[in-house]
Amino acid sequence: MKFRSMILVGLTIGIVVLIALKTLGTLDTKGKPAPAPSQVSAIERAKEQGQPVWLLFHSTTCASCIEMEKICQALKPEFKGKVAFININVNNPNEKQLLEQFKITSIPTTYFLNVRGKIIFQSVGVIPMADMRLKLNQLAEGQ
Secondary structure (H helix, E strand, O other): OHHHHHHHHHHHHHHHHHHHHHHHHHHOOOOOOOOOOOOHHHHHHHHHOOOOEEEEEEOOOOHHHHHHHHHHHHHHHHHOOOOEEEEEEOOOHHHHHHHHHOOOOOOOEEEEEOOOOOEEEEEEOOOOHHHHHHHHHHHHOOO
16 A cells, blocks of 8 residues: 555656646746747748849857858848848757758858859858958849
8 A cells, every 4th residue: 555655646746747847848938039930931032033142141149150240231232122131040940941951060151042042152151341242243143
């Protein structure tokens, strides 16, 4: 009888612990911002509109990524309507599909896609602004 009681107590404690862990896991996400939506639709939209694309895979904590983001923001107005600028934060869980599709292993990583969505350029690291401007001009002109 004593053995049976110990088993029941053990099972009860186990169930309570499992419920508590499940509840705590849910509480961890409450109050936190929801992850941003995936950029897959932005890439598709650019393709439908016949625009080439600059994809910048980055994070908000990497110094080189922050430098590339500044270059991106500086050049964006110059190429408005000519090139779609799409930033992809590698820490956004919704971007897993793109990270796998483009085989991202290092950041910052830049990809240029032509109007048909084909990769025509890929680079890892910081690209100086003058070089990026030249490459974006070529991309916008379809070269």
